Each structure stands twice: as C-alpha cells, then as structure tokens.
Amino acid sequence: MPLFTPKFYLKKPTETEQVEPRDYNDNLDAIDNALTEHFADRMAHFECLSLYKLDKDAFGVFVELQWKRENGKLAKRSVFSRGTPPYYSLRTDTYYHEDGVTAKVIKTYLLTYDQDNALISEVLQ
Structure with a gap:
C-alpha cells in the first residue's frame, strides 16, 4: 500500500513496491493542476x-x-x-x-x- 505526501496527497510507493504508471501519471496530473491554479490565481504576483x-x-x-x-x-x-x-x-x-x-x-x-x-x-x- 503506497504512502502519501501531506500537502498534495501524492502517492509514494514503499521501498518494496514498484512504481505503477497510473499512480505516476496521477501524481503528475495533481502537480500540473496545482501549478496551473497557482499561476492563474496570481495572488502571489x-x-x-x-x-x-x-x-x-x-x-x-x-x-x-x-x-x-x-x-x-x-x-x-x-x-x-x-x-x-x-x-x-x-x-x-x-x-x-x-x-x-x-x-x-x-x-x-x-x-x-x-x-x-x-x-x-x-x-x-
């Protein structure tokens, strides 16, 4: 069972697990969505x-x-x-x-x- 990051809840395989392409792609989508929202928001800019x-x-x-x-x-x-x-x-x-x-x-x-x-x-x- 994978572990998860605290902020974006990204999947992290344990040391004994293989990286699953679907989990990897889900993580990339989550990062992409977070960055898209940040840059569109412009609160920090x-x-x-x-x-x-x-x-x-x-x-x-x-x-x-x-x-x-x-x-x-x-x-x-x-x-x-x-x-x-x-x-x-x-x-x-x-x-x-x-x-x-x-x-x-x-x-x-x-x-x-x-x-x-x-x-x-x-x-x-």
Whole structure:
C-alpha cells in the first residue's frame, strides 16, 4: 500500500513496491493542476494587478483598497476599520477566486501605532 505526501496527497510507493504508471501519471496530473491554479490565481504576483483606492475618510485616508486582475475582476480587497480615524486598528484582507466575487481567503491584521501615531505593526490574527 503506497504512502502519501501531506500537502498534495501524492502517492509514494514503499521501498518494496514498484512504481505503477497510473499512480505516476496521477501524481503528475495533481502537480500540473496545482501549478496551473497557482499561476492563474496570481495572488502571489501582485505586480500583475491594478490598485484602486476608495472611500477616503475626513483625514484623507483611503479605507478600502482593491486590487484587480487584467480582466477587471477583483483579486484582493483590504478594508480598514475599528479604532479612531485616521488610526484604524484592524485591516481585513479578502482574496477572491478568478470570478472576482467568491471569497477564497479572509485574513485580519491588528494595527498598532507608536506614540507619534506612526504605524509600527500589522499582526496577522
């Protein structure tokens, strides 16, 4: 019985097993699909996205940022909230699937400031 890798669940034959062509091909298909999804997603390649700044508050801070793909569909949205403007204490980042509508991942960051009100950290929650 083969062993499996932890992330992509690829089949690994034991030391006493022969490599089966079907298992080998299944592994290659799984790797190909993972790479195809990664390159299509472009989440890791923000230089390929356009940035839009929205909803400027009374202090001139944009409380929403949107990154859009070349086709105009939303890739990422950041919203600043909580705290006392313009020193927001929370940033919520939403990453979107290729359709630009369906959320894939949501991450929140706690923002902290020093005594001069300079942003000093954004800690993932």
